[in-house]
Amino acid sequence: xxxxxxxxxxxxxxxxxxxxxxxxxxxxxxxxxxxxxxxxxxxxxxxxxxxxxxxxxxxxxxxxxxxxxxxxxxxxxxxxxxxxxxxxxxxxxxxxxxxxxxxxxxxxxxxxxxxxxxxxxxxxxxxxxxxxxxxxxxxxxxxxxxxxxxxxxxxxxxxxxxxxxxxxxxxxxxxxxxxxxxxxxxxxxxxxxxxxxxxxxxxxxxxxxxxxxxxxxxxxxxxxxxxxxxxxxxxxxxxxxxxxxxxxxxxxxxxxxxxxxxxxxxxxxxxxxxxxxxxxxxxxxxxxxxxxxxxxxxxxxxxxxxxxxxxxxxxxxxxxxxxxxxxxxxxxxxxxxxxxxxxxxxxxxxxxxxxxxxxxxxxxxxxxxxxxxxxxxxxxxxxxxxxxxxxxxxxxxxxxxxxxxxxxxxx
Amino acid sequence: xxxxxxxxxxxxxxxxxxxxxxxxxxxxxxxxxxxxxxxxxxxxxxxxxxxxxxxxxxxxxxxxxxxxxxxxxxxxxxxxxxxxxxxxxxxxxxxxxxxxxxxxxxxxxxxxxxxxxxxxxxxxxxxxxxxxxxxxxxxxxxxxxxxxxxxxxxxxxxxxxxxxxxxxxxxxxxxxxxxxxxxxxxxxxxxxxxxxxxxxxxxxxxxxxxxxxxxxxxxxxxxxxxxxxxxxxxxxxxxxxxxxxxxxxxxxxxxxxxxxxxxxxxxxxxxxxxxxxxxxxxxxxxxxxxxxxxxxxxxxxxxxxxxxxxxxxxxxxxxxxxxxxxxxxxxxxxxxxxxxxxxxxxxxxxxxxxxxxxxxxxxxxxxxxxxxxxxxxxxxxxxxxxxxxxxxxxxxxxxxxxxxxxxxxxx
Numbered sequence: 001x002x003x004x005x006x007x008x009x010x011x012x013x014x015x016x017x018x019x020x021x022x023x024x025x026x027x028x029x030x031x032x033x034x035x036x037x038x039x040x041x042x043x044x045x046x047x048x049x050x051x052x053x054x055x056x057x058x059x060x061x062x063x064x065x066x067x068x069x070x071x072x073x074x075x076x077x078x079x080x081x082x083x084x085x086x087x088x089x090x091x092x093x094x095x096x097x098x099x100x101x102x103x104x105x106x107x108x109x110x111x112x113x114x115x116x117x118x119x120x121x122x123x124x125x126x127x128x129x130x131x132x133x134x135x136x137x138x139x140x141x142x143x144x145x146x147x148x149x150x151x152x153x154x155x156x157x158x159x160x161x162x163x164x165x166x167x168x169x170x171x172x173x174x175x176x177x178x179x180x181x182x183x184x185x186x187x188x189x190x191x192x193x194x195x196x197x198x199x200x201x202x203x204x205x206x207x208x209x210x211x212x213x214x215x216x217x218x219x220x221x222x223x224x225x226x227x228x229x230x231x232x233x234x235x236x237x238x239x240x241x242x243x244x245x246x247x248x249x250x251x252x253x254x255x256x257x258x259x260x261x262x263x264x265x266x267x268x269x270x271x272x273x274x275x276x277x278x279x280x281x282x283x284x285x286x287x288x289x290x291x292x293x294x295x296x297x298x299x300x301x302x303x304x305x306x307x308x309x310x311x312x313x314x315x316x317x318x319x320x321x322x323x324x325x326x327x328x329x330x331x332x333x334x335x336x337x338x339x340x341x342x343x344x345x346x347x348x349x350x351x352x353x354x355x356x357x358x359x360x361x362x363x364x365x366x367x368x369x370x371x372x373x374x375x376x377x378x379x380x381x382x383x384x385x386x387x388x389x390x391x392x393x394x395x396x397x398x399x400x401x402x403x404x405x406x407x408x409x410x411x
Numbered sequence: 412x413x414x415x416x417x418x419x420x421x422x423x424x425x426x427x428x429x430x431x432x433x434x435x436x437x438x439x440x441x442x443x444x445x446x447x448x449x450x451x452x453x454x455x456x457x458x459x460x461x462x463x464x465x466x467x468x469x470x471x472x473x474x475x476x477x478x479x480x481x482x483x484x485x486x487x488x489x490x491x492x493x494x495x496x497x498x499x500x501x502x503x504x505x506x507x508x509x510x511x512x513x514x515x516x517x518x519x520x521x522x523x524x525x526x527x528x529x530x531x532x533x534x535x536x537x538x539x540x541x542x543x544x545x546x547x548x549x550x551x552x553x554x555x556x557x558x559x560x561x562x563x564x565x566x567x568x569x570x571x572x573x574x575x576x577x578x579x580x581x582x583x584x585x586x587x588x589x590x591x592x593x594x595x596x597x598x599x600x601x602x603x604x605x606x607x608x609x610x611x612x613x614x615x616x617x618x619x620x621x622x623x624x625x626x627x628x629x630x631x632x633x634x635x636x637x638x639x640x641x642x643x644x645x646x647x648x649x650x651x652x653x654x655x656x657x658x659x660x661x662x663x664x665x666x667x668x669x670x671x672x673x674x675x676x677x678x679x680x681x682x683x684x685x686x687x688x689x690x691x692x693x694x695x696x697x698x699x700x701x702x703x704x705x706x707x708x709x710x711x712x713x714x715x716x717x718x719x720x721x722x723x724x725x726x727x728x729x730x731x732x733x734x735x736x737x738x739x740x741x742x743x744x745x746x747x748x749x750x751x752x753x754x755x756x757x758x759x760x761x762x763x764x765x766x767x768x769x770x771x772x773x774x775x776x777x778x779x780x781x782x783x784x785x786x787x788x789x790x791x792x793x794x795x796x797x798x799x800x801x802x803x804x805x806x807x808x809x810x811x812x813x814x815x816x817x818x819x820x821x822x
């Protein structure tokens with residue numbers, strides 16, 4: 001018998017019928033003798049409906065009142081789920097963030113959890129009740145309602161699991177686990193049995209939307225075993241763990257291939273190569289709240305240099321406009337941009353102990369005639385920027401090259 | 412400069428546009444220097460939407476979870492109203508019932524207020540903020556969310572006014588005050604400048620839906636000056652007060668004419684006249700949760716008696732079925748029913764000190780050929796049951812007979 005914290009997202013509780021289905025699932029686990037804490041999101045669409053009401057009134061709604069408003073979404077779901085559980089003869093009690101009490105700082109709309117009081121939940125669990133908690137919300141010291149920001153329900157689930165020292169935190173979603181890559185691009189993509197927190201963080205930061213980055217960080221920090229499963233299908237999902245020595249040897253070098261098409265490339269050519277020039281270019285970009293991802297600088301032969309970096313596609317034109325003045329100021333030749341690019345990354349903790357991963361990657365791409373425009377690496381990830389038209393080919397090629405097409409040998 | 416508690420009902424905050432209009436009104440009062448506490452209901456339709464969700468899951472939804480669910484309706488409104496106030500440069504802060512803290516008993520869905528902590532509200536008022544409070548809700552000792560039952564927002568308003576010793580509690584609604592009778596029936600119906608708590612209670616119990624009975628009782632008990640006004644039009648509305656000695660002398664004998672068509676009449680004829688017979692008849696009716704209103708018993712000449720009483724129209728057939736057995740048991744002649752009846756009442760504290768009010772009423776009706784089927788009286792009210800077809804005529808006749816058509820002389 002375990003203590004399980006389960007989190008069901010907005011799609012999983014999007015209608016009364018789906019809430020009934022979640023109740024079936026939870027009541028089933030309870031009947032098996034597990035102690036159950038369930039975290040739910042707002043019914044899908046509800047948070048957007050509430051935000052639209054607020055925006056009708058204030059373009060930038062007051063953050064404190066925004067939290068009062070949107071926190072009602074999860075409050076509706078906890079009540080409905082408890083009703084559905086009781087209907088099944090499964091005793092249950094709902095808690096808002098404030099009732100738990102999930103204490104946060106006072107940074108409205110993006111608060112951070114500071115402390116969780118587990119007394120009420122423990123008492124209910126001891127009495128055999130399922131505890132149903134509103135995700136995404138808490139209260140500050142003064143009793144003001146706070147929210148953790150979008151997707152914060154995952155964080156609530158992980159934080160409760162850490163506070164209660166749960167055996168597992170299970171995140172139910174509309175996919176049945178973490179995949180080696182997007183199955184819509186590579187039909188041989190496979191669900192991973194297991195992945196490490198670090199790899200998951202890289203996958204998430206590369207655009208895989210399965211889990212919120214903050215929740216993964218939190219789970220890693222407190223070593224909460226985290227599992228991603230489907231609300232709509234049975235199956236073991238993907239377990240996300242610390243995964244130190246034990247299984248690493250059996251692990252493939254590369255766990256997954258991530259990609260995104262959300263970036264655009266901006267190049268300043270013919271820059272006089274003087275110290276501090278990169279900062280002169282990138283400081284105004286940062287000040288305009290444009291996030292820069294990959295940055296590459298090449299020193300040319302003629303004592304000038306080229307600086308290339310990527311930004312979100314939506315920021316490209318704004319950034320080019322911004323830099324047209326800078327180009328004149330610093331005496332550079334020109335600024336050019338290209339939004340037909342894509343970023344493809346290989347991720348795996350195995351890279352730490354294996355040499356030659358980068359060369360395998362570059363060779364595989366070269367054999368398909370795919371030109372690499374930029375490269376950036378971290379300890380467990382290598383990313384390349386390529387022309388967008390080669391994206392699918394590149395992902396399929398790398399998926400094969402790193403042996404992800406085949407079912408792995410069972411450990 | 413006064414401390415005003417204002418309450419705006421569901422229709423008054425039914426859309427974003429109407430919430431903006433309420434914000435205009437409140438910001439105007441604040442600009443005049445008044446300390447403002449505003450109580451709001453859920454946007455019209457919202458409570459019904461939430462109840463429908465619950466009923467989709469449980470026919471008789473768990474009361475604790477029902478309160479968690481429906482209390483979100485008011486929470487949405489407080490946030491939106493605060494945003495609208497801040498947009499107008501009017502500082503404001505929202506409070507749920509639990510945040511105030513409005514302490515209630517634990518009778519979920521029909522809780523009663525036990526205590527109100529005014530510390531937070533006082534601090535905000537002192538800081539110049541408008542305090543916006545969710546109506547209809549509180550928390551019990553254990554921190555569970557409770558609700559006061561439908562229409563409970565009026566009660567919240569009055570209770571806050573009592574706790575804060577406000578100068579006036581103003582209930583904004585979709586009518587511009589309390590009328591001498593329904594203007595749809597009598598076009599000479601006039602708004603009353605003033606009415607007493609007792610009269611208001613009788614009017615409310617007779618079907619006038621302007622104010623919740625509990626709120627009026629509460630206001631009377633704590634002597635909170637209560638005013639009913641329109642959210643949509645300017646005007647002084649109607650003031651509801653204790654009104655002891657001072658102005659009574661100037662007051663008309665009858666303040667208003669109330670009526671309803673919701674009742675049906677049931678008669679048991681030819682009942683052997685033995686002690687306890689009325690109880691034998693009415694006990695099974697009460698057990699079936701049928702509410703009995705007017706009861707009249709006539710002893711006939713032949714040692715039998717007739718018992719006539721009224722019930723809600725919707726309960727008529729059920730009650731007749733129920734009594735067909737009773738009729739046999741007690742040896743009565745027959746049970747008959749009539750749903751084409753109406754109740755018309757005259758209400759006024761002036762009756763206490765004036766004789767002849769009943770005879771004026773009966774004479775006026777007789778002169779129009781209106782037959783009185785039943786009569787019932789209280790200290791400040793006389794009600795008659797008549798044929799429904801005479802309802803409008805009776806109301807108009809009484810409205811004239813008691814001098815309500817004319818504007819009263821200013822005191």
